[in-house]
Amino acid sequence: MALPSVSSSISRLTPPSPLLSHNHTLSLLDFIATHGTSKRIARKSLSYSHSSSLLPIRTFRHLGSSHSSSSIKARLHLPRAASAVDSSDAPPQHQPKVANLDDIISERGACGVGFVANLENKASHKIIQDALTALSCMEHRGGCGADNDSGDGSGLMTSIPWDLFDNWANEQGIPSFDKLHAGVGMVFLPKDDGHIKEAKEVISSIFRQEGLEVLGWRTVPVKASVVGINAKKTMPNIEQEID
Known part of the structure; x- marks a missing residue:
């Protein structure tokens, strides 16, 4: 997917608003980024004002790795549009905040989430391709x-691809599904055939108790290679239950 330039992206993402109005300035100072192989830290000072949605970097200097454990701090000045008083007289919650960037650099939180959508609500395989590209950037x-x-898990959540399931149902001699009343469940089953049969019977029994009927089981194609x-040792059989 072709991406617009950074400046055009930011200009579209930052339309005229109270936050970026002519009498307010948004400043971001001392942004710290770690360079993987060089083990050095770059400090950038950025500033945005009413005159442009994207201004040049004010400073860019490299610091030795010995500075990475120092008490580096950044000041984020986010004026409130509703506040017309001087920042020194503003309430505490509106005062500039000081962030300890040592904490930001050492952050190791996992889980990244991205969203890809067609603004005209049109389904296409291109959305899946773009989502997989985005996912590959989240390693x-x-x-x-x-x-x-062996990763700790990742995947895509999509709307139900009913055309795919209708094609499968046609191959199985099953009538097309009622999209308004049917559902699809992703089920992890044991490897042993005997245990698979037993697990399916338990699942079907629970569905019947809930007034639902299992219409079919679709084996999910996988690329085990x-x-x-380590993951392959405990990889389950994956099937989709349609009800």
Whole structure:
């Protein structure tokens, strides 16, 4: 997917608003970013004002790695549009905040989430392709096992692709599904065939108790060759239950 330039992206994402009005300025100072292999830290000072949605970087200087453990702080000045008084007289919650960037640099929180959508609400495989591209850029937000291939889990959530399931139903001799009243469940089943049968019976029984009927089980195609050695040891059989 072709991406617009940074400046055009920001200009569209920051339309005229009270926060960026002519009498207010948004400043971001001392942004710290770690460079992977060089083990050095770059400090940038950025400033945005009413005259432009994107201004040049004011400063850019490299600091030695010895500074990474120092008490580096940044001041984020976010004026409130509703406040017409001087910042020194503003309430505490509106005063400039001081952030300890040592904490930000050492942050190791996992889980990254992205969203891809068609603004005209049109389904297409291109959305899946774009989402997979985005997902491949989030490796740094997940964990990895010693085999270097077993991750801690990732995936896509989409609307139900009813055309795909209708094609499958046609191949199985099953009538097309009622999209307004049917549902799809992703089920992880045991590896042993006997246990699979038993698990399906339990699931079907619970559905009947809830007044639902299992219409079919679809085996989910998988590419096991890309699964890590450790993950493959406990990889379940994955099937989709349609009710």
